[in-house]
Amino acid sequence: MTVTRRHWLKSAGAVSVGAAASTVTAHASAAPSDPYAGPSMPTVFPDKAGFGHMDVTYLNAGTYHPFSRGARAALDAYNSHRSLDPAYADLQVDEARVLDKFARLINADKGEVAFVQSTTMGENMIVSGLGLAESQARIVTDSLHFFGSIPLYEELQKQGCDVVWVRDRDGRIDLDDMKKAITPGTKFVALSLVSTINGFQHDLKAVCELAHAQGALVYADIVHAAGCIPVDVKATGVDFAACASYKWLMGDFGLGFVYARKDVQHLIRRPLVGYYALGAFKSHLYPFDTPGDMPADYTFEDSAKGLFAVGTSSESLLAQLDYSLGYLLTNGPDRIQAHAKPLTDRLKAELPKLGYTLMTPLDCPTPMVACVYQNARALDARLTAGKVSISLSANRFRFSVSVFNDDADIARALSVLGRA
Structure with a gap:
């Protein structure tokens, strides 16, 4: 029996665990309209009506962003579908469309992005997949990088890595200081494109040019960039990036994205293995299966999903994020x-x-x-x-x-x- 990951749960040879339908495109005949798609026309700012009444003056979107009316309607539609409301019986979450929207938002190719649980998970998977600890790599980071990543790099230092911290000067990381720190032999540079500490923005293209000249790879935390400022991974040349969705992507906690540039994906040793990373699967264990020497034959997708995808993502968050990413793309x-x-x-x-x-x-x-x-x-x-x-x-x-x-x-x- 041969199955693709898309049809995994429909196959007699797969273990039933839930949501393979997440890759199925919503049918045109589903609900009265597509509640997940997002607005078709740009709005006029400030968009007070799009977010409804707030009982506070909310200037805290960098901590978490309020739900828009449209995102909330998308979530309500998903809940109607999951409650077996016949009007929403054919409405399905389109996982591929969500990935495509995020890829377009940061100017990546579809095969360069995958879902992860959070920014921190993405950064950890990249660090692990590159084997930085095992190679005792020289790593450069800075004092305006996400404070939650400090323990990661201190732990790598304990494991023998040479970790260099570039300190800020008057709220900014000086490019000359980065140049001095990124010496020959440096393997990895980790930074936040926009700092959660004070909003400082790196000249990411310039940092990538410095790093690449020394043979180093660059990771950027883009959780405070994607959605609120233009981000172009191709123009900057950044190798890896990650972000959650509950801030400027106007999503919720528990779902984010990882980016890996196509021509450096071969450097990643798959940090975790899960069936969502598979491109094809052929079992040899079940009735009417063809015999085989191993329990199954399989291949991984040749993409970021093949490297970083593990299992299911929350479909309710995907529904909401589908709308929110549409909002961001339409408005720009x-x-x-x-x-x-x-x-x-x-x-x-x-x-x-x-x-x-x-x-x-x-x-x-x-x-x-x-x-x-x-x-x-x-x-x-x-x-x-x-x-x-x-x-x-x-x-x-x-x-x-x-x-x-x-x-x-x-x-x-x-x-x-x-x-x-």
């Missing part, structure tokens, strides 16, 4: 970034007047503005009372501007925040 990250810029410019101008010290460089083009503030969580009481939501950390706070925010939101938040 360039328009989204242009909408945010005057709002972040005002924050950068007004916060110092209130006595706060900026962590974010003035010329930073990303939709986040951060300030140093000792014991920043002490601000929570006044912000909560004033119904303003921003990100508060131990000794810093951060504003994140999205498509539904306007100048009145900035004015109100600054008024509630008050003087330092």
